[in-house]
Amino acid sequence: MEGKVVFNKRLNGKYYYMKVENRDFVRKCKPGQFFMLKTQVYDYVVDPLLRRPFGICDVDEDGFTLLYLLVGKGTSLLANIEEGTLIKFSEPLGNGFKLVADSKVALVGGGVGIAPLLYLAKELKKKNNEITLFYGGKSKDDIHLIDEFKKFCDEIKISTEDGTLGQKGRVTALLDKTASFDKVYCCGPKPMMKATVDFALENEIDIEVSLDEKMACGIGACLGCIIYIKEKNGIVQKRCCVEGPVFDGTKIAW
Ligand code: FES
Incomplete structure (x- = not known):
């Protein structure tokens, strides 16, 4: 998917807040899901090679936002992206939160x-x-x-x-x-x-x-985001990007 950056503003400290336009993304996503974002705008720039995972912070009818912290090369590139730039990202990924009602x-x-x-x-x-x-x-x-x-x-x-x-x-x-x-x-x-x-x-x-695990692929292929979950028959491995990132907190083997 791709979308235009509506704003990319610095907040206090090392925090940035970005809005990206894409109505199709908004129609598909739910709270707790994430997406993989390409932090370099130009295809000839290959470093960093991997897309980065970001949680969906908010949505309105025409786009979604992400809140991010300046921590390294990928987020530094992201911080320099200007309003109106077209960026590339995945569809919404992961399971999301289960919503309760009247509680x-x-x-x-x-x-x-x-x-x-x-x-x-x-x-x-x-x-x-x-x-x-x-x-x-x-x-x-x-x-x-x-x-x-x-x-x-x-x-x-x-x-x-x-x-x-x-x-x-x-x-x-x-x-x-x-x-x-x-x-x-x-x-x-x-x-x-x-x-x-x-x-x-x-x-x-x-x-x-x-859970905020390091993710390389975001689609269950690299097994780089394995976490451990307690089940009836013992502790099992789960991929944070596919079976998560949201889990029953009481089942996590920290
Ligand atoms: Fe590759 Fe989860 S990030 S399997």
């Missing part, structure tokens, strides 16, 4: 892991859920898109490790044991996801987590 849900996101939770919040609101967002980062430069989240979340709780925004400390310290959530959705750094799964297990709440 009390917690979204727990950390750093750039917040990205898939915005589109999720939008779709969960359409299904009459009461949504609390728990959003953590190292500092205020890791906290973004709050005005967008406000449109869909009933409550937003923020924490930063250095105390520059919200409560000082880890986001998992904000999880309210008395809030009796029906479902938790989580995406972020592994220690945060593990701590959130522990919270869900202690309180007997369903939890889905979106």
Whole structure:
């Protein structure tokens, strides 16, 4: 697929936010899915060779957005792409979140892991859920898109490790044991996801987590994204890109 970049703007810190036009993509995608994006605009540039995976952050009728962090060559190329440029990407990939209705849900996101939770919040609101967002980062430069989240979340709780925004400390310290959530959705750094799964297990709440594994192909062919899942007969391998990236958090063998 291909689409025109509508905007590609720098937010605080090393975060960027891009919108790409493609109505066909929007018709096919669902919250929690991802896509593989070619970060170089010109075909004669072969480095980096591989496309990069990005979660779908938000959609409207004519396009989708991605939130990304400047971490290396691929994302540096991406950051330099100008408005109006045509870029290439895959169809929506992976399984996506299972959406509940008429429930009390917690979204727990950390750093750039917040990205898939915005589109999720939008779709969960359409299904009459009461949504609390728990959003953590190292500092205020890791906290973004709050005005967008406000449109869909009933409550937003923020924490930063250095105390520059919200409560000082880890986001998992904000999880309210008395809030009796029906479902938790989580995406972020592994220690945060593990701590959130522990919270869900202690309180007997369903939890889905979106894993952010390194992916080379995105279509199940390279086996570079294997993760381990507990099943009745023992631990089995799953491909994060095809069977995931969203899994039952209680089944992950971390
Ligand atoms: Fe190649 Fe998952 S990224 S199998």
